[in-house]
Amino acid sequence: MQLFWGDPVQLMFERQFTVAQEPALVVESDKKIIGFISYSEFNENAVLIVALGILPGYQGCGIGQMLVKQIEEYAREQGKQQLLVVTSNDNLPALAFYQHLGFQLYEVAPDVIAKKLGDLHPGIANIPIRDELRLRKVFTKQHI
Ligand SMILES: CC(C)(COP(=O)(O)OP(=O)(O)OC[C@H]1O[C@@H](n2cnc3c(N)ncnc32)[C@H](O)[C@@H]1OP(=O)(O)O)[C@@H](O)C(=O)NCCC(=O)NCCS
Numbered sequence: 001m002q003l004f005w006g007d008p009v010q011l012m013f014e015r016q017f018t019v020a021q022e023p024a025l026v027v028e029s030d031k032k033i034i035g036f037i038s039y040s041e042f043n044e045n046a047v048l049i050v051a052l053g054i055l056p057g058y059q060g061c062g063i064g065q066m067l068v069k070q071i072e073e074y075a076r077e078q079g080k081q082q083l084l085v086v087t088s089n090d091n092l093p094a095l096a097f098y099q100h101l102g103f104q105l106y107e108v109a110p111d112v113i114a115k116k117l118g119d120l121h122p123g124i125a126n127i128p129i130r131d132e133l134r135l136r137k138v139f140t141k142q143h144i
Contacts (some may be wrong), residue, residue, distance in 0.1 A: 010050055010088045011116050012132060014109075017050045025070055027063055034058045037067040039074075042084055043088075045074035046136075049085040068101055072137065082138045088113050089131040090123030100137050105112070107134040 010017045017040055035054040042048035049071060054064050055095035068083075075083050087094040087102065095105070109132040114120050123129040 005105075012048070012050075013084075013113070013134070014112075017048075018140050019051045022050050025067055027067065029058070033105065035063045035067060037071060039071050041078075045080055046082045047071060047078065047080050049083065052085075064097060065101060068098075076139055080139075082136050084134065084136050086132050086134050088123060088129050089133055090125065090127035090129050092124060092127075095135075097134065101137070103135040103137045105133055105135050108132070 008019055010019060013139075019038050022038040022040045024036050026033050027035040031051060035058060037052045038050045040048045040050050042111060049068065054061075072083050085098055087098065089108075099105070111130050112132045114128070114130040117129065120128040120130065
């Protein structure tokens with residue numbers, strides 16, 4: 001999983017998550033792992049996506065969407081009301097991806113990532129990595 005996700009411990013919602021200790025789904029092609037998603041029971045109402053990564057050569061093929069949908073289905077089966085995820089302020093592709101899947105930005109935790117990194121580091125498009133953007137997908141009740 002290190003291949004996909006640099007930091008084995010993720011700080012989000014002021015809590016630490018060790019990616020390797022959380023349940024995960026993986027996608028394989030030719031006996032090689034090309035994508036994964038890990039998730040956590042966040043609280044009685046929500047499941048949290050802890051990490052999601054698709055190998056660069058396999059991005060844009062629908063794998064990320066398929067993995068998120070599987071976790072959404074799992075969360076619904078567990079009777080949860082929402083799926084949560086965070087991304088960093090520079091990760092505009094992920095922000096687009098999650099909104100495309102029906103997530104809504106609802107909270108920003110300013111500077112928490114910069115504090116964790118100890119300094120401002122350039123991220124995607126040289127945007128300084130600073131803030132934790134919190135998104136959620138709230139499930140609407142199905143009407144028959
Ligand atoms: C972000 C990421 C998980 C998306 O996974 P993916 O497999 O490449 O995305 P998909 O092919 O499933 O895309 C699903 C939909 O989102 C859209 N989408 C994906 N990335 C997008 C982007 N950067 N901008 C706009 N739309 C985007 C796709 O067009 C697709 O739309 P469609 O259903 O109309 O075809 C993947 O690119 C990745 O691993 N990125 C690096 C790690 C990362 O940033 N992880 C998330 C951090 S929280």
